[in-house]
Amino acid sequence: MEFEAVIGLEVHAHLSTQSKIFCSCPATYGALPNTQVCPVCLGMPGVLPVLNKTVVEYAMRMALAVDCQVAEHSVFARKNYFYPDLPKNYQISQYENPLAEHGKIEIETAAGRKRVGITRIHMEEDAGKLTHDGAKSRVDLNRTGVPLIEIVSEPDMSTPEEAGAYLRKLHAILRYLDICDGNMEQGSFRCDANVSVRRKGEKALGTRAELKNMNSFKNVERGLAFEINRQTAICAEGGVVVQETRLFDATSGRTEPMRGKEEAHDYRYFPDPDLVPLRVDQTWKEQVRSSLPELPDAKKERFVAQYGLSAYDAEVLTAERAVAEYFEACVSHVNNPKQAANWITGPLFSVMNQKGVGIGDVPVRAEALAQLIGLTDSGVISGKIAKTVFDLILETGRQPRDIVEEKGLTQVSDSSELEAAVDAVIAESPAEVEAYKGGKKKLMGFFVGQVMKRTKGKANPQMVNELIVKKLGS
Ligand code: ADP
Ligand code: MG
Ligand code: ZN
Secondary structure: OOEEEEEEEEEEEEOOOOEOOOOOOEOOOOOOOOOOOOOOOOOOOOOOOOOOHHHHHHHHHHHHHOOOEEOOEEOEEEEEOOOOOOOOOEEEEEOOOOOEEEEEEEEEEOOEEEEEEEEEEEEEEOOOEEEEEOOEEEEEHHHOOOEEEEEEEOOOEOOHHHHHHHHHHHHHHHHHOOOOOOOOOOOOEEEEEEEEEEEOOOOOOOOOEEEEEEOOHHHHHHHHHHHHHHHHHHHHOOOOOOOEEEEEEOOOOEEEEEEEHHHOOOOOOEEOOOOOOEEOOHHHHHHHHHOOOOOHHHHHHHHHHHHOOOHHHHHHHHOOHHHHHHHHHHHHHOOOHHHHHHHHHHHHHHHHHHHOOOHHHOOOOHHHHHHHHHHHHOOOOOHHHHHHHHHHHHHHOOOHHHHHHHHOOOOEOOHHHHHHHHHHHHHHOHHHHHHHHOOOHHHHHHHHHHHHHHOOOOEOHHHHHHHHHHHHOO
16 A cells, blocks of 8 residues: 555547537537538638637636636647648647636545646547548548537546546536536547556656546546556556556456657647637626536535435435436425435436436426325325336326326225235234244234235235234234
């Protein structure tokens, strides 16, 4: 335990604007290759880029949401390199004067809350996409010019779990702000992870490796864990870690060298003469700030205070804005936050996982779930039957009340009917009755279960309990 890891992350997020950053081509994903291109994003000679104002607004939303200082003046720069997937052979990015700097987010760690600094957030254009197929390579330029923000963190994290928590939080904020769809498989949210190790107590940073090619939170954590072990082993033997870029292989869980420091590119950045410096005045900034929604941390705190939820439930319910809104719609109809939380994080999430859909696509709407909770709370149906009704809503999309009525699922609270069922169960289970009377009180569960079976789950469990105690003693 004499070494510790230091982790800093670079995240690229696609902004979900309608058009690209410097031309009016659509920025949408999935079109036929090379159908969403024009002379500007194809890098034809003599064209001029025109900055998309919505891109700046979206980038500012993120910057303000994570407490960055937004620069009054920022500058677009050319990052020069031979890019087979970017015909201009330079990428328009920001370098010395980025849009925003000095932000932070907070994450929950095993040791409590931790602050992770955001070094900078800048805007840039994405490159196209190459696909390699044997000896052939193909290029799709639909993605050239799709707007990105790059979010660079301080090297403030020290475990793969912290890096995972940071990424999940960034992801949640981007989704709350409605500026990025967050789809990691489609590359809308990508992460490069920088990691080094050093002897505990040491101040200076060790030599880092930069990991690429991790397309899920889990894989970022796996890649980092592997790399920390690899570097620690080298240092423990007195060796030296070399600075390099490494690729993560999800199948083997290992990282392999991709290029070393010597092969690092010299991008020869310089201000793009085709674009004037970007000016953001106070009024614009304040306009954007006042349009920000309630963010995950604030919502989580409010859920604990207002609904008496556990920190855990509140965290889970606020990770996605649509889920939080579903929860609030539900409790606005029925005042039972705990039950609403249980239904959402239990049965509803499992439907979402099974079908791979968001909460908006589950056929059980918030009002229907509220009605179902209401029917249980008022004793019309038992908790057990409620699950059956839930499944029927899923199948039919009908109202819980109608389902209960039509299928005759109302809970049996009629004492003579229940008494008959209890008597029958006692009569057919002499051995269990004997054992129960002899002190095996655990058998209460057996009796209740049998009565439930006879009544098809409709018996009021509390009344059944009382009846059994009355008949067999407590
Ligand atoms: P580059 O653009 O060349 O990758 P940056 O200086 O912008 O370099 O750093 C990128 C990321 O690497 C940042 O998130 C930063 O926190 C992190 N980082 C820098 N040095 C180290 C280090 N020695 N160990 C771990 N992370 C580091
Ligand atoms: Mg880097
Ligand atoms: Zn274009």
